[in-house]
Structure formats: structure tokens, C-alpha cells
Amino acid sequence: MVEQKLKIMLVDDESSVRETIEYYFKTKGYEVLSAESGEKALPIIIERKPEMILLDLNLGGGMNGLDLLKLVREFNKIVKVIVVTGSNEDLKANAEFQKLGVSDFLQKPITVSKLKEVVVKGLGK
Numbered sequence: 001m002v003e004q005k006l007k008i009m010l011v012d013d014e015s016s017v018r019e020t021i022e023y024y025f026k027t028k029g030y031e032v033l034s035a036e037s038g039e040k041a042l043p044i045i046i047e048r049k050p051e052m053i054l055l056d057l058n059l060g061g062g063m064n065g066l067d068l069l070k071l072v073r074e075f076n077k078i079v080k081v082i083v084v085t086g087s088n089e090d091l092k093a094n095a096e097f098q099k100l101g102v103s104d105f106l107q108k109p110i111t112v113s114k115l116k117e118v119v120v121k122g123l124g125k
Contacts, residue, residue: 005031006123009050011041011068012084013060017108021054024112025119038063038071045072045079052080052103052123054115057087069100080122082106 008025012018013036022032033048035041038059045053053072057065069081083097086108097105103122106114 005029006052007031007033007048007050008119009041009045009048009053010034011036011038011053011059011065012056013037013058014056017056017110021110021115024115028116037061038065038068041068042071046075049076050079052082052119054082054084054106054119057083057085066096069102073100077101082118082122084108084110 008030010018010021010032011034012021015036018034018036022034025032033044033050035044036059039061042063055065055069059065059068065083065085069083072079072081080103081101082104083102084106104118106118
């Protein structure tokens with residue numbers, strides 16, 4: 001029996017952030033999907049059905065992270081979502097994020113140890 005890799009979808013408009021996180025999780029045995037915008041991420045999420053989404057709130061382009069999350073929740077209520085932001089705002093208290101079932105929040109800059117801790121906790125692995 002072939003063990004299937006857990007899929008993590010990374011949505012961030014900063015290529016250096018995407019590349020660093022992608023490299024780290026690939027070396028840990030995860031399948032990592034990535035996109036730099038909500039518009040590019042949505043079809044990948046629909047088709048590939050990741051177990052977790054690491055979602056930057058402030059994406060460049062037309063669709064921000066919150067818009068993407070609302071669309072994802074229309075067809076997938078169970079995928080774990082970790083919101084990543086550079087903002088100092090306390091997002092945990094935001095009722096909209098609670099309603100949308102966000103698993104956790106990370107503030108940039110992100111340390112690898114904190115990212116690993118949050119992902120492992122979120123996936124229950």
C-alpha cells in the first residue's frame with residue numbers, strides 16, 4: 001500500500017516566502033502546492049483538495065485572502081486553514097475568521113519552528 005503524502009496549499013504573493021516554506025515542507029515529506037494569488041489558488045484547491053491551506057491575507061491582485069477563504073468555505077468546510085499576516089491586528093478576536101473556521105494565525109516574519117508547530121497541531125499529525 002502506497003502512503004499518500006499530506007497536501008499543504010500555500011498562498012502567498014511573496015515568492016521568497018513561498019519558496020522557503022515549500023522547500024521546508026517538501027523535505028519533511030509533504031506535498032506542497034503553491035500559488036501567488038487567490039485567483040490562481042482557487043482552481044488548485046478545488047482540484048487537488050489539500051488537507052491544509054497556509055493563507056496570506058494581504059495578497060496582491062484582485063482577491064485577498066479573506067475573499068479566497070470565503071469561496072473555499074462554500075465547497076470545503078473541513079480543510080484546515082492557517083491565516084498568515086504581517087498585520088499587528090489581533091485576528092483571533094475577529095468574529096468573521098471564527099465563523100469561517102480558521103484553525104490558527106501566524107504573524108510574519110514566521111519562524112520555521114513556529115510554522116512547524118502550528119501545521120502539526122492543525123493537521124493532528
